Amino acid sequence: MKAKAQAFRALVVAGLFAGSGLALAAGNDGQTQVNGLLSTDPVYLTTWKKVVTREERLPDWVINLSGTSTQQMTAVEEHGDKYLVGPLCESQQACDHERLIVAFSWDKEDAYGLLANVPAALPADTSPRKTEYRWLGKPNAGMQQLLTEQLGKQ
Template structure:
């Protein structure tokens, strides 16, 4: 009886520690925001600069990742892990958005730039009128990750 009780206590302690470790990992991911990422690590800055160097006609807030950002999150897709975040044009989040995925090793970056026509009536679906621009030649897996981020917005229909 004592052995079973001790085993149960150990199990509860270990599962509690595991949950705390998962919560700590989630908090660690949440500490990153796209608008702070380039100044936080030179490797992110170099990878982003490599991505946009051959792109034309991007607004400054996209090129510098200087918009309004939400906390980033780790996404694991079939064994490939990415740090994913959203950024939007300051004071115009409904019409101009950027979704970015950095590979976990910081070697690759991909993005989805979404523009909705300004002045679109509220009863019109933004998804039907938006233009989409992929940056960094993402494969289907990365496209799905970034597209899922966009579709998770409750105002996107």
């Protein structure tokens, strides 16, 4: 009888995790790249479209998240809120000069981006001072810090 009760509890706990955002994160964390994210769930596409339609003169690879992803997306926490975060470049060669870091809230309702552009042919010691940052999705100061930190890890 005790074994049945333990098995039942294990099933209930597994069911709770399967229905929660934690299961979504475990399924996405380390398995999804930014350039494939919009095809995994139409809610991501809808959310990203809300971000980019407010912006002018964005490259197509940013609008469609269709560039090259060099790393898997990861789960990151900012002030108690969880986000799925990852990098994207137009191409592998372009990553040295232009990179996008995106963050989607766990519930997929909000998305933010940091498009960083370093002018080509600058010496490495001057490029951080000359980098142009473009924020997408109107991130608050905490989100800007998260995106900047993620950019620094790339």
